[in-house]
Amino acid sequence: MSLVTDLCGEYPDSFIKLDISxxxxxxxxxxxxxxxxxxFDLEGNKVFVNSFVECEHYVSGGWGFSPDIMNEIFFQDILxxxxxxxxxxSFFKSKLKFIQKLWN
Amino acid sequence: xxxxxxFKAFLIVLLLTLPWFNSQLDNGVAAAKVSQENVQFYxxxxxxxxxxxxxxxxxxxxxxDHFKFRFDNKSSIKCFGRVTGVTVSTSNLTTAFYISLGTxxxxxxxxxxxxxxxxxxxxxxxxxxxxxxxxxxxxxxxLVLVSYLFTFSIYSESKFYEKNFYIFDFYDIDSYxxxxxxxxxxxxxxxxxxxxxxxxxxxxxxYLFLFxxxxxxxxxxxxxxxxxxxxxxxxxxxxxxxLLNKTFNKVFLILSIWWIFNSTGxxxxxxxxxxxxxxxxxxxxANLFWVIYFFLLLKGIQFIYINLKEKFxxxxxxxxxxxxxxxxxxxxxxxxxxxxxxxxxxxxxxxxRLGVELQNPFLFDEYSVxxxxxxxxxxxxxxxxxxxxxxxxxxxxxxxxxxxxFLKITGTLSSALGLYFSDNRTVIVLVFSIxxxxxxxxxxxxxxxxxxIGSFLIFFLFLSLILLTVGSSNFTLSYQFVSxxxxxxxxxxxxxxxYSSYLTLLNNNFENSTFYSYFFSFxxxxxxFLNRSEMWGVFxxxxxxxxxxxxxxxxxxxFGQLYGEVVINKTEYCxxxxxxxxTETFLLPxxxxxxxxxxxxxxxxxxxxxTFLLFLYKNRKNYQFVLISTYLFxxxxxxxxxxxxxxxxxxxxxxxxxxxxxxxxxxx
Numbered sequence: 001m002s003l004v005t006d007l008c009g010e011y012p013d014s015f016i017k018l019d020i021s022x023x024x025x026x027x028x029x030x031x032x033x034x035x036x037x038x039x040f041d042l043e044g045n046k047v048f049v050n051s052f053v054e055c056e057h058y059v060s061g062g063w064g065f066s067p068d069i070m071n072e073i074f075f076q077d078i079l080x081x082x083x084x085x086x087x088x089x090s091f092f093k094s095k096l097k098f099i100q101k102l103w104n
Numbered sequence: 105x106x107x108x109x110x111f112k113a114f115l116i117v118l119l120l121t122l123p124w125f126n127s128q129l130d131n132g133v134a135a136a137k138v139s140q141e142n143v144q145f146y147x148x149x150x151x152x153x154x155x156x157x158x159x160x161x162x163x164x165x166x167x168x169d170h171f172k173f174r175f176d177n178k179s180s181i182k183c184f185g186r187v188t189g190v191t192v193s194t195s196n197l198t199t200a201f202y203i204s205l206g207t208x209x210x211x212x213x214x215x216x217x218x219x220x221x222x223x224x225x226x227x228x229x230x231x232x233x234x235x236x237x238x239x240x241x242x243x244x245x246x247l248v249l250v251s252y253l254f255t256f257s258i259y260s261e262s263k264f265y266e267k268n269f270y271i272f273d274f275y276d277i278d279s280y281x282x283x284x285x286x287x288x289x290x291x292x293x294x295x296x297x298x299x300x301x302x303x304x305x306x307x308x309x310x311y312l313f314l315f316x317x318x319x320x321x322x323x324x325x326x327x328x329x330x331x332x333x334x335x336x337x338x339x340x341x342x343x344x345x346x347l348l349n350k351t352f353n354k355v356f357l358i359l360s361i362w363w364i365f366n367s368t369g370x371x372x373x374x375x376x377x378x379x380x381x382x383x384x385x386x387x388x389x390a391n392l393f394w395v396i397y398f399f400l401l402l403k404g405i406q407f408i409y410i411n412l413k414e415k416f417x418x419x420x421x422x423x424x425x426x427x428x429x430x431x432x433x434x435x436x437x438x439x440x441x442x443x444x445x446x447x448x449x450x451x452x453x454x455x456x457r458l459g460v461e462l463q464n465p466f467l468f469d470e471y472s473v474x475x476x477x478x479x480x481x482x483x484x485x486x487x488x489x490x491x492x493x494x495x496x497x498x499x500x501x502x503x504x505x506x507x508x509x510f511l512k513i514t515g516t517l518s519s520a521l522g523l524y525f526s527d528n529r530t531v532i533v534l535v536f537s538i539x540x541x542x543x544x545x546x547x548x549x550x551x552x553x554x555x556x557i558g559s560f561l562i563f564f565l566f567l568s569l570i571l572l573t574v575g576s577s578n579f580t581l582s583y584q585f586v587s588x589x590x591x592x593x594x595x596x597x598x599x600x601x602x603y604s605s606y607l608t609l610l611n612n613n614f615e616n617s618t619f620y621s622y623f624f625s626f627x628x629x630x631x632x633f634l635n636r637s638e639m640w641g642v643f644x645x646x647x648x649x650x651x652x653x654x655x656x657x658x659x660x661x662x663f664g665q666l667y668g669e670v671v672i673n674k675t676e677y678c679x680x681x682x683x684x685x686x687t688e689t690f691l692l693p694x695x696x697x698x699x700x701x702x703x704x705x706x707x708x709x710x711x712x713x714x715t716f717l718l719f720l721y722k723n724r725k726n727y728q729f730v731l732i733s734t735y736l737f738x739x740x741x742x743x744x745x746x747x748x749x750x751x752x753x754x755x756x757x758x759x760x761x762x763x764x765x766x767x768x769x770x771x772x
Contacts, residue, residue, distance in 0.1 A: 083286055
């Protein structure tokens with residue numbers, strides 16, 4: 001799943017990507033069927049979006065999860081790579097002499 | 105002490121302490137002291153102060169019992185080891201502080217797993233490492249299969265895990281990948297560590313009662329991963345393909361298909377103390393997991409037993425029973441007096457629930473009835489059974505060796521004290537009876553007259569003990585009263601016009617005075633004297649099987665259907681401390697026999713009982729085996745023992761080992 005679908009939900013069938021960045025006067029229209037979501041930037045600033053188009057635009061521009069969730073994802077990634085490294089070492093410990101020495 | 109052991113001990117100390125120093129308080133800011141009026145600091149600063157910061161500011165929380173440390177598995181990784189909140193609760197003029205500690209489930213999996221592996225590595229390795237005692241086939245494939253199975257369990261019980269995981273998308277397969285690899289890593293190291301220690305490991309079985317090894321926030325027992333691994337291994341070997349095994353596999357397969365496709369509903373079950381050995385939901389996927397789990401667990405136990413039975417050393421086993429009973433009592437007592445130690449016991453020993461908070465194990469209520477004290481065990485009765493076993497084995501050992509040493513004395517004293525604290529009166533009666541019978545049977549060359557006097561004395565003592573336990577007043581009640589106690593209780597709990605199928609059957613039989621009603625009346629009288637009328641009555645008011653479910657059950661280790669299908673009146677559980685305190689509960693069956701009737705149905709259960717009787721008959725010359733088997737059977741009948749992972753595996757192993765190795769001869 002992409003970050004957009006994670007944060008904004010599934011792409012609507014009728015979705016067409018507009019070139020909003022080059023149109024400074026563009027006004028996002030509220031979608032009454034879309035539940036409001038909060039997006040955050042790296043500094044923790046918050047913005048509420050009221051349509052998929054608006055949400056997709058912000059997420060493409062670097063807005064995302066709250067800092068807490070970003071932190072969690074970051075830590076989970078670190079742990080995951082740590083696990084992979086340990087798994088690699090445990091499977092190849094017989095090939096790596098210094099690991100074998102430490103293991104035994 | 106070897107350098108390696110010192111390094112390991114240092115690593116353990118580091119692992120045990122380091123996470124609780126994880127603080128994010130700004131420089132110069134110290135954690136605040138909590139008071140009844142003010143816990144503001146912790147409301148403003150959740151996940152900032154470490155446990156160490158909190159203890160530094162509130163040093164009295166280490167020993168004062170109104171501080172209660174609780175785990176918060178749904179906290180973030182960043183919050184691990186930090187105080188996520190403090191709440192104040194006031195009732196009956198006493199104030200209690202509940203300190204919530206961040207224990208992220210994902211970290212728990214790795215952290216607890218590694219600690220248990222390091223502790224396990226203290227068991228001495230085999231002297232000859234080249235001569236592998238357990239041959240492993242398709243090792244890596246098995247590791248992957250077991251890891252996949254346990255990862256699937258998280259998917260199948262997602263409703264339970266939703267309450268325990270901080271961020272986890274249960275519908276996204278990518279979320280499961282780190283969990284899968286975590287299982288793979290832990291299992292790989294654990295299995296390899298186990299095989300390197302296979303010479304002695306079977307004698308360390310008693311330690312199962314000390315280390316429940318349950319991951320906090322998971323419905324998974326760490327040790328079960330090993331059994332499941334060997335369960336799969338056993339399928340790759342032809343060693344155990346006897347006719348009996350083949351038949352068992354086929355019958356289990358047929359029953360499994362029935363159980364899985366019969367699980368059409370969706371009923372949740374609040375696991376409480378059955379966590380780690382029961383399904384949290386009765387659903388297709390969950391039932392599929394627990395059916396496979398139970399089958400592989402049995403195969404795993406059998407595989408380990410077949411491969412390691414020759415390594416069983418009864419003296420070493422008894423010595424470990426002694427050490428475990430002393431350690432259990434000591435740890436339990438310290439835990440009950442120091443709230444923080446109670447929390448650490450829960451976390452590092454992997455307990456089903458927090459240890460008891462009642463500081464004085466000698467306490468009686470206002471009616472002079474002993475208050476059961478369970479220590480760190482999930483149930484007072486179960487731990488009473490364990491202490492009873494310790495006493496029986498120690499008795500056999502002391503009589504055989506005619507020697508006493510410090511370990512045996514402390515083991516005996518701890519077990520006797522622990523048994524008294526647990527207030528398991530059935531076990532007290534059984535242990536006394538076994539001691540008396542054993543001492544009489546010791547001399548095989550009895551004269552007839554001596555035998556007669558002996559038998560009379562045994563009968564008299566046994567009767568006195570039963571009278572003491574059950575209470576003489578209960579024997580003055582009419583048979584009709586006691587024989588209808590179960591059905592009366594079952595009907596008391598029946599709600600509105602909703603009747604469970606089994607209660608309807610019972611009522612019809614009693615109305616028509618059929619043969620079955622006489623049989624059930626007898627069962628009811630036993631229940632009455634065992635003080636089980638209420639618990640078993642509740643079971644029958646809930647038990648709602650179809651005809652096929654009555655015959656073959658609804659699947660192993662799943663209470664969901666029982667507790668979700670039929671609505672009954674509110675059940676209350678009252679405990680006597682200084683006065684009656686009643687709380688609403690769902691009252692567990694308190695009989696492994698009834699639980700297994702629900703799981704497997706009457707046909708397999710009858711076969712199991714017959715097999716047990718056959719075991720007894722084959723071992724009739726070995727009265728030590730007969731005594732222990734009878735002891736276990738009675739306890740299983742009146743307690744939930746087999747619904748806990750530890751007693752299930754422990755009893756299975758000792759029955760298998762004692763039956764095969766010591767048939768027709770004393771094992772002491």
